Amino acid sequence: MLVGYARTSTLEQKAGLEAQRAALEAAHCERVWEEQTSSVGHRTGLSEALSYLREGDVLVVTKLDRLARSVRHLGEIVDHLESKSVGLKVLDLGLDTTNATGKLMLNVLGSVAQFEREMMLERQREGIRKAKAEGKYKGRKPTAQAKAAEVRSLIDEGMPKRSVAHRLGISERSVYRIAGKA
Known part of the structure; x- marks a missing residue:
């Protein structure tokens, strides 16, 4: 059985969630879990999807960054999937861990994805530092x-x-x- 998982970081990303849903349906996922939450927060949908999976199933995501927040987290998820004899497919990469080449590529691409994220965060911190120095950055509005x-x-x-x-x-x-x- 193909089981899909879709996630966006914020509630405002409705189009992103709809696009993921459409891609997972096109991939013939019989069951799809969705959530709109940060990758660092508690992800109930991911936990439920991982619990639902049975031997021979395949977890399908549209992009690697929708599933894991780091190489370590990806490794934990893959270990969990392997312990249940469940595969992983990442649609935008054409990646399928049900074969040896797919497992190798997953590790390489996971490392590249983490590197990209760290570079993005570094650029973001530099931009904030510069904006603060120019008196343009006020931080986020204190909602609480x-x-x-x-x-x-x-x-x-x-x-x-x-x-x-x-x-x-x-x-x-x-x-x-x-x-x-x-």
Whole structure:
């Protein structure tokens, strides 16, 4: 069985998710998991897809960076797939780990993808550093602090901090930070 996994980093990337969905359907995936979350956050969809896979199945993704955040993470996923006798296909690379050449190429391309990401992050840091030096970079808008009054109100009503965080779409850490300033 072909099982697809699609991911975008943000909710605004609807077109990217739709394109992945279309590619996975064109590849004849019988089941597809989708999510819109950062690669570094908890990925429920990926966890569910990996749990669903059975011997002989193949996990299909459109791009390598939609699956893993680093070579190490990719290795962990591949090890998990191999322990279940499950293959991996990466559509944009024409990669299929059900053969030896595909496994070799996966390792090489995973390293290249990690290198590209590290270079992009380095350029981003340089750009931010330059913008700060020119007084143009202000950082991101403090979204949790804008909800401070709501946080305090819900806490005063007796709502648990974890529930407050979930309800307002902010981190628990932010809720505790705001509560501590009261």
